[in-house]
Amino acid sequence: xxxxxxxxxxxxxxxxxxxxxxxxxxxxxxxxxxxxxxxxxxxxxxxxxxxxxxxxxxxxxxxxxxxxxxxxxxxxxxxxxxxxxxxxxxxxxxxxxxxxxxxxxxxxxxxxxxxxxxxxxxxxxxxxxxxxxxxxxxxxxxxxxxxxxxxxxxxxxxxxxxxxxxxxxxxxxxxxxxxxxxxxxxxxxxxxxxxxxxxxxxxxxxxxxxxxxxxxxxxxxxxxxxxxxxxxxxxxxxxxxxxxxxxxxxxxxxxxxxxxxxxxxxxxxxxxxxxxxxxxxxxxxxxxxxxxxxxxxxxxxxxxxxxxxxxxxxxxxxxxxxxx
Numbered sequence: 001x002x003x004x005x006x007x008x009x010x011x012x013x014x015x016x017x018x019x020x021x022x023x024x025x026x027x028x029x030x031x032x033x034x035x036x037x038x039x040x041x042x043x044x045x046x047x048x049x050x051x052x053x054x055x056x057x058x059x060x061x062x063x064x065x066x067x068x069x070x071x072x073x074x075x076x077x078x079x080x081x082x083x084x085x086x087x088x089x090x091x092x093x094x095x096x097x098x099x100x101x102x103x104x105x106x107x108x109x110x111x112x113x114x115x116x117x118x119x120x121x122x123x124x125x126x127x128x129x130x131x132x133x134x135x136x137x138x139x140x141x142x143x144x145x146x147x148x149x150x151x152x153x154x155x156x157x158x159x160x161x162x163x164x165x166x167x168x169x170x171x172x173x174x175x176x177x178x179x180x181x182x183x184x185x186x187x188x189x190x191x192x193x194x195x196x197x198x199x200x201x202x203x204x205x206x207x208x209x210x211x212x213x214x215x216x217x218x219x220x221x222x223x224x225x226x227x228x229x230x231x232x233x234x235x236x237x238x239x240x241x242x243x244x245x246x247x248x249x250x251x252x253x254x255x256x257x258x259x260x261x262x263x264x265x266x267x268x269x270x271x272x273x274x275x276x277x278x279x280x281x282x283x284x285x286x287x288x289x290x291x292x293x294x295x296x297x298x299x300x301x302x303x304x305x306x307x308x309x310x311x312x313x314x315x316x317x318x319x320x321x322x323x324x
Contacts, residue, residue: 015087017051018080020044021059023150025069025077026171036151081172084290091294101295102130108138108148109156112242112262113283117156117178117307124303131296139240141215146171149288153297154304157286160220161278166286174292176285176301178308183221183279184271186249186258193255193272200276201229208254209233212240217281218257224277225257261315283308 023033024044034041052059059073069077105125109118114137125131138148138155145157146166157166161180166173185204187194193203204225211233212218226232236254239245242263245256250268257274258264259281264271273279285304291297 013054013083014047014051015083017047017054018076018083020047021051021069021073022077022080022084024048024060024067025074026147026150028068029066081289084288085293088290088293101299103294103296104132104134105154105294105296105300106134106136106152107154107156107300108136108152110139110158111137111240112259113156113158116181116262116311117283117304120307120311121300121304124307125300128299128303131299133300141213142217143215145286146173149173149286149291153287153291153294154300155286156283156304158217158281158283160217161280161282162220164282166284172289173286174289176287176305178283178285178305179312180280180282181262182260183218183257183274183281184260184263185274186246186256186263186269186271188250188252189268189270190252191255191270194270196272198273198275200274201225202276204233204255205229205231207234208236210237210239210245210248210254210256211235213238216240218259221257221277221279221281224279225274228277261311 020033020037020039023036024030027033027036030041030044030048033039034044037044039047048060055072055076057072058070059076060067061070107118107121114135118135122133122135125133136152138145138152140148142157142159142164145155148155149171156178159166166175185193185199193199196203209222211222222233237248239248242258246258246263246266246269248254249256249258250266257279258271260271263269285301287297287301
């Protein structure tokens with residue numbers, strides 16, 4: 001039996017301190033968490049110390065010059081997700097009685113996804129009224145997208161056609177599928193392959209390639225091309241900005257894999273479908289489980305899904321298959 005005289009009052013947990021603990025665990029230290037939370041490192045340390053005093057057990061421990069969560073800290077950080085979800089669900093319950101939900105929603109997208117989706121999303125949300133969008137571009141390696149949900153309400157991310165678990169990085173997220181965008185082989189209009197209705201991996205052996213950096217979805221597809229052809233691609237440049245890549249292709253400095261819906265505007269470039277491998281990328285919206293409960297976030301997600309369906313339908317209706 002617990003001695004009530006010695007047990008003392010139950011711990012009072014500050015939701016802001018719980019969020020701070022989660023950020024320290026996700027981003028691997030006080031300084032990184034401070035950047036995400038827009039706090040000073042001193043403020044983060046103070047919140048952690050207050051939370052630790054409140055629960056009476058060690059929540060963090062030093063590792064070299066860094067900081068990591070103890071098993072107790074990790075358990076509390078995982079439970080903190082449920083607390084955050086419950087709080088946002090309670091707020092949403094009240095918001096449903098408003099005539100129109102209002103508030104700020106932060107949206108980030110990788111660069112070509114931003115080009116494809118953000119202009120239309122801003123227009124659609126503005127027509128609703130009451131919701132303010134704050135947009136940014138975040139083009140990170142595939143395994144780093146989930147961590148962005150700590151500071152952004154909706155993260156537009158991309159992945160290869162093969163299945164990918166966004167939560168594998170240890171950050172709980174909810175995934176809203178948006179669309180699949182085919183990847184085509186971009187060649188100069190005067191290239192020997194430009195007149196083909198489609199090309200196969202064997203046709204690409206010996207070509208100079210302009211590739212993205214490792215860890216990005218297009219790199220995974222190029223690796224599949226190499227496997228299917230039996231020969232490693234000869235990569236001469238690594239550039240992630242597709243506008244730059246398209247300009248280099250147009251000037252005859254190599255060929256590349258480019259997304260069909262956001263490339264091909266340059267008349268000097270021909271996009272040729274790739275046969276023999278699954279060549280495409282999936283575009284998803286990632287949302288933290290607590291932010292997913294906010295009514296304004298759900299409204300923006302609805303608009304984002306509707307816009308993605310409209311874009312795919314419009315391109316299919318125009319018979320877009322291989323660029324200009």
